[in-house]
Amino acid sequence: MMSKVEKLTERLQGIEIRKKSLGLKASVGGIGSTTAVSERRRETTSLEDKSLVYGREKDKEAILQLLLKEDESVSVSVIPIVGMGGIGKTTLARLVYNDERIKGCFDPKLWVCVSDDYDVVRVTKAILEAFTSDANKLETLNMLQKKLNEKLSGKRFLLVLDDAWNDNYADWDVLRRPFMHGAPGSKIILTTRLRNVAKITSTLCPSQLAYTLNELSKDECLSLFAHHALARPNFDAHPHLKEIGEKIVNKCKGLPLAAKTLGGLLRNESQQRVWENISDSKIWDLPEQQSNILPALRLSYHHLPSHLKQCFAYCAIFPKDYAFDKGELILLWMGVGLLPLSTEKKQMEDFGSEYFDDLLSRSFFQQSSAFESRFVMHDLLNDLTLYIAGDICFMLDKLVGDKQIEIPEGARHLSFLRQRFDGLQRFRPTYKRQHL
Structure with missing residues (x-):
């Protein structure tokens, strides 16, 4: 009995931590009440920033x-x-x-x-x-x-x-x-x-x-990052940092806010070890008082109605750069019960199409540059889905040697990238999980 109480307590503590991290406030009310968001966008100003702007x-x-x-x-x-x-x-x-x-x-x-x-x-x-x-x-x-x-x-x-x-x-x-x-x-x-x-x-x-407005090119993003990290648009004075700097900029995927923020975190820092720590960090691991990447992206999520929040979070099953088909995603939403039941006027697929188009119009999805009929998520929005979904959605990565993959107890949705030589060993951890 005590173990169940301890597990329940641990789960409630986890919910409390996630509530704080998502900026949610308790709200008194019934069905019509709304959840208040404590996090508000700061005011902007028309005053010109004298620092250089790249690629615009x-x-x-x-x-x-x-x-x-x-x-x-x-x-x-x-x-x-x-x-x-x-x-x-x-x-x-x-x-x-x-x-x-x-x-x-x-x-x-x-x-x-x-x-x-x-x-x-x-x-x-x-x-x-x-x-x-x-x-x-x-x-x-x-x-x-x-x-x-x-x-x-x-x-x-x-x-x-x-x-x-x-x-x-x-x-x-x-x-x-x-x-x-x-x-x-x-x-x-x-x-x-x-x-x-x-x-x-x-x-x-x-x-x-x-x-x-589209993302910056890789070179433009690299110059912007270097400007904020090293106070110059290149790595001529710090050649030992260029390779790791390029890895950090790859994480930004052309998003100026990310390049500027990560550059600011490394301002006048020349130790390669510190740069490697930033390169290896996920966006939610960065110090939030210094990084405004996650709050900026999270604000878009807060503005979603609840049904779209669930559909977006489910997209954590997709790996980065995965080009998905609209109809495929709608069928997946249907399969896990995220869409309303069909009515006399609308089929379930019609609801799914509306949900998809709404997320597309809110810039959560974007047209794939490689496949005209497919869509992708920006890498940082993909990171956001992983942050929001927590343990609910889990990606089964390839095995490293004989290392067993630990699937969280609360995992409900599992996805994997098919390898050329998939074996039973890879999927052995799934048999213990009862909620998949």
């Missing part, structure tokens, strides 16, 4: 062309920039916002961080505060929008709405009303992780509703 010149020129293009079909153009967390959307918007070529084209220029705590009144007030300190005296949305309308009326403005999450069209329709009275040629740049936000806000052509 083409992206910058493309956005500048859209900004300077005259479009008589709409009074105010909205240009969404879409990409996964940490890809550099805010950095790109900041580069454009501070470019000399647009300084005489727009007056006023405004920057507002929308963030995940979306509220029409708060965002409207934040925009108005760029003009006047009297915004705090205005309490109702009507008063705020009338005042903002006065300030923008007849002016050719540039507004950056950074980090937008709300994909409710009715909310956007209310927020944008004061903007419609700006002078022709006014522009709004909106950065978001969600393609659905781009759909409801964009004024670009239907074939390209948003500007999709």
